[in-house]
């Protein structure tokens with residue numbers, strides 16, 4: 001990444017992996033974000049702080065990283081300072097009102113996006129409705145780019161199957177890919193300061209955006225690095241297949257124009 005060259009000295013101790021279109025930084029995003037250049041947009045998924053909150057029924061525990069509570073406004077303030085355009089922040093339902101109030105105070109356009117999961121995790125379904133939705137705050141500067149022109153705020157994508165899941169709260173790469181296409185132009189830079197298993201990086205490669213991912217856990221950095229490497233390999237293989245196909249088509253066309261084969 002070109003801009004990284006100017007900041008390499010300051011960021012070197014956090015650089016975990018680097019590619020032609022992006023970088024994965026390992027560390028605390030609150031410490032790292034102030035050192036970055038302003039970026040176009042953020043797409044992220046903050047810790048929800050819901051693990052270990054038990055009400056007598058079976059409850060989820062995503063791990064140590066989700067045991068922090070009441071950090072959403074500190075993170076939101078740091079993130080909004082970074083963006084020129086738009087932020088999409090997946091969050092827990094308990095965090096929504098705080099985040100919306102904060103964005104409105106800053107005079108930003110703010111909406112809730114709904115991810116509807118046709119195959120949700122079934123937990124305590126004999127006692128209450130099944131949670132088949134997750135929420136994100138969409139907030140943007142008034143003139144920031146918005147591609148669709150006319151679009152509802154509900155997105156339907158299945159949850160990643162447990163056998164293929166890289167992170168307990170992994171978002172489907174297709175969902176993030178669609179959101180990136182809605183809010184940004186090719187070659188713009190997207191930041192994910194809570195990158196988990198690197199889904200935003202993968203989606204940026206698919207859509208031709210630059211990316212900066214920050215994740216503090218080493219195990220998720222290793223997973224994210226592998227997923228991003230694999231995505232480049234997949235794209236290179238797709239391009240190779242296309243070349244082979246085009247070569248075969250050209251040869252076929254040449255043969256069928258040849259007088260003896262006509």
Ligand SMILES: C[S@@+](CC[C@H](N)C(=O)[O-])C[C@H]1O[C@@H](n2cnc3c(N)ncnc32)[C@H](O)[C@@H]1O
Pocket residue numbers: 027028029030044045046047048065166167169170171193194195196197198199200214215216217220
């Ligand atoms: C909700 S998960 C993101 C999952 C991601 N959307 C995916 O698809 O894999 C939030 C991640 O933020 C990381 N995290 C928590 N606090 C952090 C901090 N202060 N700086 C950087 N990463 C942090 C956690 O380790 C966790 O992996």
